[in-house]
Amino acid sequence: MNIFEQISDYLNQGDEDKVAELTDRAIAQEIAAKTILDEGLIAGMEIMGAKFKKHEVFLPEVLLAAKAMHAGMTKLKPLLIREGIPAKGKVVLGTVAGDLHDIGKNLVGIMLKGAGYEVIDIGHDAKPQLFIDTAKKEDARVIGMSALLTTTMPMMRKVVELLKEDNPGGKIKTMVGGAPVSKDYAAEIGADAYGYDGANAVQCVEELIAGG
């Protein structure tokens, strides 16, 4: 097993100490940080995501893997910055105004961080304008909105409408999720994506960013 496969394997076991140790070893072998990231950490998270989809692993295992990913990323981040490798992208996450339920949103945040994205969490009961202002200030590519209540879902539409008026070049994309939210609702309000769970949200963000 080469060092990338070992990193991927220990990441799938959720062993953060081993992932950090192997990342250090790969760095010592003068392997490019981007290569370690792509072929070790991200490759490992992709395996985890596929297993999650097939119900072979569950939330705790995915979260452990995300923590292990974070341990590896902590080692790589200074090198990635020094090598001028751009981050995968920034995502602004929040639970919409009037809604205090943030467990799902927090889990999506962990999964996104695990997949290598920078997450700016604006918390719960977040006003529509705060999503827009934060995304512009942070140069984020995606705004992720969560709601647990049917009564707060209309706030998602509000964010989408505000963004239409203030989104030069359509650079910032929107993603919605939460128990009462559906793909149809996302389409109805004009959101760019609907993430039905944490793993799917990561996939949505990847597609949104790849699609420009």
Add this chain to the structure above:
Amino acid sequence: MKDKILIRMGDGERVTLSADEIKEDIRAGTQDAARRGRIPEMTAPEQEQLFEIMADPSRVVGVSPGEEVIVTDDGCSMSFYSGQDGGGVGVPMSRMQAILTYERACGADTTSMGHSDYSYKPVKPIINYEMNEYYNISMMTTAPFFYGAQPNLGLYYRPDGPCPNPAELLPAGKIKEARAAQEEACEHLKKDLVFVGKKLAGVGCEGLNFDTCGSAGDADFLAALLALRELRQEVPQMPIIMGSSGEFVIGMHGEVTFDGRRLAGMYPHEQVKVVEAAGACIYGMAVNTNTSESTAWNLARAVTFCKAAVEAADIPVHVNVGMGVGGVPMMEQPPVDSVSRVSKSLVQIGKADGL
């Protein structure tokens, strides 16, 4: 055959679909179950049979004489006296009156009683009252009379119980702590299930129902299995039904096992084997209804899971056909057109032993 056939969506909405659309939904539903459970799809003749049941113009359908199955009660008598918010009709009657009405007026095969909260934990402090009530009613009933409630592991987490709350620990990244909390709560729950079961056995309980097991994940399911095994040893004369909360055991813990088998991710044909090994007399299978899909899609899925579970089982499989399960729409008052189609399909095609 009419061009448009009146069926329902999983949320109960009335819709008309063409024969081709219904057939496509049946195909997609059985394929979904087969893919998820890694089990065989319904055969082409079975799909056609299900279509005929869905397309029957009668409002109510039923099985032919000789094909009838036992219907085990799942808190039906509560529907007499509970309010509309609890799916009931709010008639002012006592528990005894409701149970006897259900048995004698509705012709119930089995009857049951339970605490209005329908969880085992709140029964513990009032067990003497429940034992007395059970005993008095059992003196009046003829059909098998069960005591039922749900394990509901969530009641053992803070702020409702003594254990740290995994729903707070998991998003905080405290995975080991979340797992430890579930293991601790599982132990508390198992003790309560055994305590209540033994006390009721002491007044001649004719059967215990562990209903909706696994609703809080795999540790919830495990507690019921462990309690079931212990009760089989302690009070072997008391039959126990163990029913699940969905087609799939959710891995909130992910690693708990029973007899060396990982519980997370088990589908009905696998669930029934551990339920059987723990000593249950009946396995109550549940398949969750998707409110965004048609009843044809949902029922094809339920029948596919049912067929596989019945083939794997060595104990009777009784399928849950209440609101939001088994292909029945998610409505407080499930419509008879859907319930009768679900019942007929599960018995004739899924080969369910009971409902």
